[in-house]
Amino acid sequence: MGSKAYSVKDSHAFVETFTLPSYRTGPLDGMTFAVKDNIEIAGTRTSYGSKSWQDTHPDAVHNALCVEQLLGAGASCIGKTVADEFTYSLTGENPFFGTPLNPGAPDHVPGGSSSGSASAVACGICDFAIGTDSAGSIRVPASFCGIWGMRPTLHRISEAGILPFMPSVSTVGAFANTIDVLGKVMRVLLRSRPKPFGGINNIFLLEDAFSVADPAVRAAIENSICNLSCAHGVTVSKVSANDIFGSDYDLIAANERALRILQTAEFASTVGSWIDTVEADVSPGFALAYQNVQHQDRSTVNEALDLCEYLFARILDFMGPDDLICTPTTPSPAPLKASMTSAVQFQNFYDRTMALTSFAGVGRAPEISIPAASVDGLPVGVSLIARHYEDEFLLEAAKVLFAPDCERQPD
Template structure:
């Protein structure tokens, strides 16, 4: 940095370059306290990069704490434009050690605390492939049919589906290391290829798809394209981020307890959990077969409609009722701002109040059955690979290992009762509810805060999972500037009709 040439249009104000050098030293040392002190306090400070804009000193500081340091780099040149005796713009030409080039633009102001950054924008060397989002990519990885309703649409395939010539990683390095090369392609992938779509690549998932947060300790957490510094939502985190970033048009995903609807809500996407059993699940690594189903994430409703139409061809098709329903008890457990935004949005639809019974009790039964099935599917392998998964997923696996046959049987009986209550309460109606209990938590949020968000959200998402019903997350709500999905849960096989119905809600 000391040897980098400085180009200025006027005399550089005293102390500015000293402050700039101090910033660079702190950045390379990941000295978060020093960096915080060099950024102006208050809600107006800005920091932007390719992932989006952070507004306010607090948001910027939280981002730094969770980043774990910046990539090593050298300063090739510094350009200063003096805007006043106490105000200047500094543009630094960057040479990342890993290669490529980038720019850093900062507006500095001198005040009582000395020189501090008011606004900054960083454009680093663009990676050819963001390993947090993608495991494998191609140009394309698999070509589709020359014609069809999805012609040329790129697909990010969740790393649970078989693709001929590729391995399945399931979000776990040890799983990938032992996985065989697939000899055939999963039907859910092939039907999109036959409709003209092409596979852009295989996208990341949470470990064994047993999470709805979107974090992966092995590969890094995919970015949330709509809320910088926030969790992307999981377990279809990679496909969702790829679509939200504009790197794919379609995310082919799965939804067991909300793994399509949660990332759709967190990143402002359309997301459809299909009727369980409507879309073939061959060539798919399961989590809990009683609830697993295929789904898609898109930026455009029309593309989602096409995915559902071509994938469900030949399956039964039910109409969506023209009556809307709301469970007031579910809203009582939400934060006031979420409940208020939801009520205001659906008021014109004059929904009827319904009471499906004790959802919390049903959720507990769902959790037990899901865990028991996850252990049945993966327990032997995890026993042989005790350190393959970590964190919250490892805790869930340990709990699953302790569920005995009697406990699982009681939970299944309880679920049968809940399913009957839910079906009776919602007969002839489309249930409306928020897709998630809140917008995306910060990626630096404490584990207990993320777990509370997960539990509150599962109380909403478990209804469709228990019913085996289709559920559409539509990007129609916003809380505090962050996206939140409006969820429609319809009768079995009303998948296409739900997507069509949502067109009238925009």
């Protein structure tokens, strides 16, 4: 985040603002947060990034459980933030509610689908924000906006009060400008108990992920992680997806033959059923992407589910509890606004980006995008991925490797 101060109006990050005071004191005392607008707030009408959805659904009766956790830990909510249409995008450009500002690259997209939550944090309007992530919807905007963002272990945080999307792969996560704030927030949401930090055993650079990235991104991140690991005496080595998955599968397979099929089928069964039934007013861009959902061969779901389970088991076998996988969060910095005008450009963006985000997806693993690199002045994230259910270790490892000295005291 730069030094310029941004207002709510400048940020274009909010669907609406309000004040929900904290219930009591706690570890988040004095902090403010914003909520992605697929997460319900009592007395407000959730947009889901869609005017049709907003206009045809009633106000929420209860806050989502994750919101209650934060209010009960001392934080106050200041509003709901813009999301991509039905949260089914990674760019952050919404034709109904506008494109939230990316203060680290104002002419570029903020990334999605948790675009407004990332923007609100990057603009300094709130201390942290929450969003959801299925295929990179926290990690991608964190990378593009130059802030911290965490997707935790799948289903460790309650999704009660989150609008239906892709239940087998979606999770609640958070954004912050520092690892200290991110750690406090995530420990509340994860219901963490104190656990000794025994240090980092190995950092594995996932070669397939680096090969997908732009050369400049690859170089910036390799330099960043190698310099830091050497300073902390951590062993860094390279590993391929074949080393983890076996010779029959790579990152492309993890994405296209496993996770994407599952995501598409679940979206059709949740939001798609409503879209088709009410003939919702959707944007041309969404209509084009939605054709993949409508034309999917659903008879392939069993094979995708079986492959997801197989890849999950292989990752679990490969990683130790004190190991990290390192990848670029995104293969490039944020694209220019309105720059992806052809099907070929969209396909290239999504294929490359989701090849990177699919590893933690099939691994059901926690991942943190860290604002530790830039290319031509544009932010790009470094991702650290830990073993399934090793969220607390990941938070401490990220702090040891990347936090300023003043933040490096273990919690």
